[in-house]
Amino acid sequence: MKFEELGLNEQLLKAITELGFENCMPIQEKAIPLILNNSRDLIALAQTGTGKTAAYGLPILQLGDFSKRHVQTLIVCPTRELCVQIKNDIVDFARFMKNVKVCAVYGGANIVNQMNEIRDGAQIVVATPGRLLDIIKRKKIDLSKIDKVVLDEADEMLSMGFIDDIKDILLETPDTKNTYLFSATMPSEILYVTKEYMNNPMEVTAGVKNSGADNVEHFYYVVQAKDKYLALKRIVDFYPDIYSIVFCRTKTETQEVSDNLIKDGYSADSLHGDLSQSQRDYVMKKFRNRNIQILVATDVAARGIDVDDITHVINYGLPMELDVYTHRSGRTARAGKSGICISITNLKETGKVKQIERQIKKKVTQANIPNSNDICEKQLFFLIDRILNININEEDILKFIPNIMEKLKDVPKEELIKKIVSVEFNRFLDYYRDADKISLDVQFSKDDNEHNRDRFFINLGNKDGMNLVKLCKYIAKIGDIDDRDIRNFEMKDSFSFFSTDSKYTASLLEAFRDIELNGRRIILEKSEKPSGGRGGSRSGGRSSGGGRSGGGRGGYDRDQRSGGGRSGGYGDRDRDQRGGGGYSGGGNRSDGNSSFRRDRDDKNSSGNKRYGSDNRKPDSGGSSRGGSPDRSSSGGSRPPRKRY
Incomplete structure (x- = not known):
């Protein structure tokens, strides 16, 4: 539907056209006529970034009497950023109207100047709850003639602890006013506000209540906690043109992830509560102007950010509350565009994925962290596309062309292409040459298990x-x-269970027939699948000193947490790899001398490591012992990343 069909006046339509809008968004199509043609309250459920400001701002401007110089409309929102943005949007909509004064009231700015703006005749006040209550207590704002109150992002204000402030503000306003509540979700506390403080409200919904945006794809990756930063780097490298917000739970984690990204050559910065207001403004200006590609932020600091072109939202760990996931994912796929929401999780968080699916009414797909081939191929063709689509400045480059052509005249075309591509591509090829897999495969229950898979016992665990x-x-x-x-996988201290396709069963049993590790025989046996979908018991295969039940919950033991310190510092090598033997034969533990620590020391002194009876050794991953480290896993500095 076009804006001309909604009943808006000529001044507003002219402003909308000049701003580049033609067709209205679903929430605008539903809400604008209701506000214009009814004197009832309104509950509007819509995701962030669906055009809510215009949905209430345009009819409020049309219905206002701006010949009068008193506060007529109060718009309450959760953050300073959103407050300023709403004010600017309404000023833009009113560009062809006379005598409209809009005032933004928020913390971190001079309260005297804000009170003076109100005194000088602002008819529309956009405010954050805390600062507005401060001004109310100082008796510097008269709300007795208010005829409209807008509660924008009501659920965000609830999650930030403003619900009591909202109630206090509403009590200061006349009973005859209209209240318009806009929210992405409808938690019980907000439902209480609608029943206690609103009068017979109309309700409109753009999308499904408490659901995610339709045009967002949802993925999650399962990695060990210590590999989260490595996973983040690979995801960013897999999307060369990424423009993303990375959400972290704490201010410390936010700063740490941002610092590591910057150190490793990424275009990034942080946004959290420890920054001053001027620092926050500076970071947001850089992000809006796309001078940085990755904004690492806490939920509180990111509230009110309205940037239309965000391609990816990345959860650096799942949020504690399901509604927070909905809000985070709503930062992408705005204004009818598509987007991707990615969650980097560990084994302990996977149970939340099913809850999130029920909340957003969408599938959240498990994916593997991009491997080295995936990343290098993506970067290569991104470079080729840039070369093909780059604008040539003929005038400036023309004077250099003769010398360039002379210098390159003897280089065959194919070789020249290879050299041009290699200038950029070799960085990623070298960086990911020996990169390890860091994704873990997880299934939720026995109902999700694939058929034709066998379960195995192996006498290796955490203590090895x-x-x-x-x-x-x-x-x-x-x-x-x-x-x-x-x-x-289910790892214990001295043994583990895993499953694989049954077509590998015979060859796997044969391959492990005479394998030793540190002088100890490695036992791999086919086990019975437990009825509960976890654990297992040894049966069949080779026997070595009696059976041992696998039982228990399995999963991720408390003492399994390997590594430590800051992500990216050690790759996938544990910072402290403790020995202590393992399970051998009838349950006897070998002494600590059979641990990997001694083996690593022997490797350093002798330069030769025995791995099994046939001297094979595994891919050592992020820190090859005695060899050059794998930069992709060690978290060392990434090759400089160019900004495009």
Whole structure:
């Protein structure tokens, strides 16, 4: 539907046309006629970025009497950024109207200047709850003649703890006013406000209540907690033209991730509560102007950010509240565009994925972290596309062309193309040459398990210096199978269970027939699949000193947390790989001398490491012992990243 069909006056239509708008968004199509033609309250449910400001701002401007110099409309919103943005939008809409004064009232700015603007006749006041209550208590604003109140992003104000402030503000306004409540979700506290403080409200919904935006794709990646930063880097490298917000839970984590990205050559900055207002404004200006590609932010600091072209939202760990996920994902796919929401999770968080799917009424797909080939191919063709589509400045480059042509005249075309591409591409090729897999395959229940898979027992666990990634790579190396076919790991101190396609069963048992590690025989046996979908028990295969039940919950043991310190500092090598033997034969533990720590020391002194009876050794991943480190896993400085 076009704006001309909504009943707006000529001044507003002229402003809308000049601003470049033609067709209205669904929430605008539904809300504008209701506000214009009814004197009832309104509840409007719509995701962030769907055009809510115009949905209430345009009819408020049309219905206002701007010959009078008192506050007529009060718009309450959660953050300073949103407050300023709403004010600017309404000023833009009113560009062809006379005598319209809009005032923004928020913390962190001079309160005296704000009170003077109100005194000088502002008819529309846009305010954050805390600063508005301060001005009310000082008796510097008269709300007795208010005829309209807008509560924008009401659920955000609830989550920020402003619900009592909202109630206090509403009590200061006349009972005869109209209240328009806009929210992405409808939690119980907001529902209470609608029943207590609104009168027979109309309700409109753009999309499904409490659901995610239709044009957002949702993915999640499961990695060990210590590999989250490595996973983030790979995701960013896989999307060369990414323009993203990375959400973190704490201010400390936000600053740390941002610092690491900047150190590794990425175009990034941070936004969190420890920044001053001038610093926040500076960071947001850079982000809006696309001088940075990645904004690392806390939820509170990012509230009110309205940037239309964000391509990706990345959750650096799942949020505690489901509604927060909905709000985060709503930062992308705005104004009818598509977007991607990515969550980097660990094993403990995977149970939340099903809850999120029920909340947003969409599938959240598990994906593998991009591997080195994926990233290098994506970067290569991104470079080629840039070369093909770049604008040539004929006038400035013309004077250099003769000398360039002379210098390159003896270079064959094919070789020249290879050299041009290699200038940029070699950085990624070198960087990811020996990169390890860091994704973990996870399934939720026995109902999700694939058919034709067998479960195995192996007498290697945490106390052997193993983690999930290392054990997966070790089994794949010895068994000569693709590590992506190894799933459903459950690690204990001295043994582990895993599953793989049954077509590998015979060859896997044969491959491990006479394997030793640190002088200890490695036992791999087919186990019975437990009825509960977890654990397992040894049966069949080779026997070595009696059976041992696998039982228990399995999963991720508390003492399994390997590595430590800041992400990216050690790659996928544990900072402290403790020994202590493992499970051998009838349950006897070998002494600490069989640990990986001694083996690593021996490697350093002798330069030769025995790995199994046939001297094979696994891919050592992020920190090859005695060799050059893998930069992609070590978290070391990434090659300088050019800004485009």
